[in-house]
Amino acid sequence: MFWESIIIALEGLKANKLRSVLTMLGIIIGVGAVIAMVSIGMGVRQKVQTSIAGLGSNLLIITPGATSPTGVRLAAGSNNSLTVQDAQAIAREIPGVSLVAPFVSRQYQVIYGNKNWTTSIQGTTPEFLTVRNFTVDSGTFFSGQDNDTRARVAVLGRTVADNLFGDISPIGQTIRINKAPFRVIGVLGAKGQSAGGADQDDMVLIPLTTAQERVLGITFLHSISVQAVSADVINQVQDEIVELLRSRHRLGAKPDDFTVRNLAAILATAEETTRTITLLLGNIAAISLVVGGIGIMNIMLVSVTERTREIGIRKALGATYYNILLQFLIEAVVIGVTGGLIGIGLGVGSSYAISGIAGWNTVVSFSSILLAFGFSVMVGLFFGLYPARKAALLDPIEALRYE
Amino acid sequence: MRTSIILENITKLYQMGDSEVRALDGVSLTISDGEFTAIMGPSGSGKTTLMNIIGCLDRPTSGSYRLDGQEVAALTDDQLAVTRNRKIGFVFQNFNLLARMTAHHNVALPLIYTGIDKKTRHDKASRALAMVGLANRMFHRPNELSGGQRQRVAIARALVNEPTIILADEPTGNLDSRSGEEIMNIFHALNRQGRTIILVTHEPDIAACARRIITVRDGKIVSDERKER
Numbered sequence: 001m002f003w004e005s006i007i008i009a010l011e012g013l014k015a016n017k018l019r020s021v022l023t024m025l026g027i028i029i030g031v032g033a034v035i036a037m038v039s040i041g042m043g044v045r046q047k048v049q050t051s052i053a054g055l056g057s058n059l060l061i062i063t064p065g066a067t068s069p070t071g072v073r074l075a076a077g078s079n080n081s082l083t084v085q086d087a088q089a090i091a092r093e094i095p096g097v098s099l100v101a102p103f104v105s106r107q108y109q110v111i112y113g114n115k116n117w118t119t120s121i122q123g124t125t126p127e128f129l130t131v132r133n134f135t136v137d138s139g140t141f142f143s144g145q146d147n148d149t150r151a152r153v154a155v156l157g158r159t160v161a162d163n164l165f166g167d168i169s170p171i172g173q174t175i176r177i178n179k180a181p182f183r184v185i186g187v188l189g190a191k192g193q194s195a196g197g198a199d200q201d202d203m204v205l206i207p208l209t210t211a212q213e214r215v216l217g218i219t220f221l222h223s224i225s226v227q228a229v230s231a232d233v234i235n236q237v238q239d240e241i242v243e244l245l246r247s248r249h250r251l252g253a254k255p256d257d258f259t260v261r262n263l264a265a266i267l268a269t270a271e272e273t274t275r276t277i278t279l280l281l282g283n284i285a286a287i288s289l290v291v292g293g294i295g296i297m298n299i300m301l302v303s304v305t306e307r308t309r310e311i312g313i314r315k316a317l318g319a320t321y322y323n324i325l326l327q328f329l330i331e332a333v334v335i336g337v338t339g340g341l342i343g344i345g346l347g348v349g350s351s352y353a354i355s356g357i358a359g360w361n362t363v364v365s366f367s368s369i370l371l372a373f374g375f376s377v378m379v380g381l382f383f384g385l386y387p388a389r390k391a392a393l394l395d396p397i398e399a400l401r402y403e
Numbered sequence: 404m405r406t407s408i409i410l411e412n413i414t415k416l417y418q419m420g421d422s423e424v425r426a427l428d429g430v431s432l433t434i435s436d437g438e439f440t441a442i443m444g445p446s447g448s449g450k451t452t453l454m455n456i457i458g459c460l461d462r463p464t465s466g467s468y469r470l471d472g473q474e475v476a477a478l479t480d481d482q483l484a485v486t487r488n489r490k491i492g493f494v495f496q497n498f499n500l501l502a503r504m505t506a507h508h509n510v511a512l513p514l515i516y517t518g519i520d521k522k523t524r525h526d527k528a529s530r531a532l533a534m535v536g537l538a539n540r541m542f543h544r545p546n547e548l549s550g551g552q553r554q555r556v557a558i559a560r561a562l563v564n565e566p567t568i569i570l571a572d573e574p575t576g577n578l579d580s581r582s583g584e585e586i587m588n589i590f591h592a593l594n595r596q597g598r599t600i601i602l603v604t605h606e607p608d609i610a611a612c613a614r615r616i617i618t619v620r621d622g623k624i625v626s627d628e629r630k631e632r
């Protein structure tokens with residue numbers, strides 16, 4: 001009886017192809033939209049996750065100057081409050097810190113032969129490599145000793161290497177930074193764009209002391225990156241850094257003249273945001289599913305009226321309330337499911353198309369497919385129930401007299 | 404002889420706006436198993452209403468109807484549906500076949516509601532169609548068949564579940580006289596197998612085939628004659 005009903009329902013849909021497709025359209029678009037929207041949302045989320053994780057794990061970044069709780073940089077507080085001694089103190093005195101990388105940077109023109117390229121010159125220590133999750137693709141990174149001797153050595157980001165050297169190997173070549181000669185000793189592995197769209201490979205790394213004394217001519221730092229030993233201690237390490245720096249800077253009752261950013265916290269916020277966006281997109285799409293359901297109800301009501309006589313005949317031949325109810329419910333669910341399946345195809349297809357054409361990252365998740373499909377079955381059941389009940393409750397005599 | 408249809412003082416009222424239509428007015432009737440009965444009467448006299456009540460499609464407003472000893476008023480709608488499915492075969496004036504389905508599928512329809520497996524359904528429907536002489540038209544749709552053939556499909560559908568009672572409401576009303584004769588021959592054959600046949604008709608020569616003729620007027624039985632052979 002059950003399979004019979006499904007076959008009868010499918011035959012009915014086939015007999016009225018255009019109407020069936022129009023009825024399903026709402027569900028097709030609804031399911032397709034849910035899947036495509038959620039895949040875009042998940043894609044954004046995944047991208048934010050990987051790019052923040054790519055900055056380095058368990059990372060704290062200390063910058064000079066105070067920041068209001070909303071993240072706006074305040075004018076108050078000096079911008080030269082961080083020193084190498086601060087960085088050394090953090091490494092020495094705070095348990096739970098595994099690596100510390102002090103950091104300075106400024107834009108300069110870099111020249112090789114007749115080519116030039118303006119990029120960010122960044123002075124740091126060898127710890128930077130681990131803390132910020134970079135790798136050396138060819139050559140070597142500078143050592144602690146290079147830092148002590150203020151050596152004129154440079155490690156190029158992939159973008160700089162490509163623009164200045166093209167196919168030539170940069171290792172051992174001499175470049176000029178702000179007119180001073182530097183020997184290239186290594187090239188970093190490519191890292192790609194950051195979450196904000198900045199090219200993370202457009203930079204040149206040189207030893208911190210060289211940068212401070214020979215290039216920028218400053219004694220303070222632009223930032224300190226700190227890696228905690230594990231995610232569990234990161235909040236505690238953050239608190240201790242604040243305490244240590246406040247006492248080192250003798251701030252007393254004055255506000256902080258530095259800011260500590262916790263990337264784990266930023267990651268959590270970003271995830272929260274993208275989750276909300278995904279939910280929002282999914283909800284908008286779900287509304288179109290409900291609209292699709294109303295379409296099913298409409299057409300089922302028309303179908304019940306049109307087939308009043310058929311219902312009368314079936315009842316005269318011995319169909320019970322349940323038999324008729326099941327027949328029409330199955331028709332509604334078959335419309336929902338067929339529309340749902342087509343919608344899944346459409347949704348998956350369009351999310352691939354979006355990532356192919358617009359270059360957006362999309363993630364088609366199995367759970368969103370399952371959810372959308374389950375939803376379309378439920379919509380069919382829910383919106384089919386009223387028309388089916390109406391059919392099943394028809395009086396056989398009245399139904400047979402219907403013209 | 405057993406009597407399985409017993410009607411006592413049946414009335415049926417229809418509400419038409421403010422006025423009441425008394426379609427049946429105190430009808431008492433017993434029909435024995437294996438009888439061939441014709442019901443005659445002018446249009447609007449209550450013949451169809453009487454058939455619908457006997458066939459458990461409709462309930463009387465008052466009075467008692469016992470079918471095989473069971474008081475029909477006590478049955479639920481679903482129990483009535485099961486009773487129609489197992490005990491009664493209907494033949495309508497306008498055939499009432501489902502246009503989308505083949506003759507074979509139409510005939511097998513009651514068996515779906517009996518809950519019989521597909522193979523048995525197929526065999527029984529084929530046999531019923533062969534019995535009414537349509538073995539070579541089984542997979543045609545109703546619109547590919549003549550009126551007489553359609554009515555034979557309807558008869559096959561009425562007898563496929565081997566009911567004891569066959570009810571036919573003006574089965575020849577839409578047919579030419581030759582097709583009408585063929586249909587009547589089938590009813591006679593079914594009656595010889597022992598089935599109870601109740602037939603509503605306008606036409607005296609069709610009624611003349613029956614052994615018992617009941618005449619209805621204004622919802623009342625005005626005559627009930629039996630022919631002895």
Ligand SMILES: Nc1ncnc2c1ncn2[C@@H]1O[C@H](COP(=O)(O)OP(=O)(O)O)[C@@H](O)[C@H]1O
Pocket residue numbers: 417418419424425426444445446447448449450451452453
């Ligand atoms: N569903 C109904 N609603 C109102 N009146 C009805 C209904 N069915 C039948 N009638 C009335 O009951 C009377 C008997 O009808 P019916 O049994 O169909 O007569 P017949 O079959 O003898 O022509 C008629 O007057 C008819 O108008």
Ligand SMILES: [Mg+2]
Pocket residue numbers: 450451452572
């Ligand atoms: Mg009538």
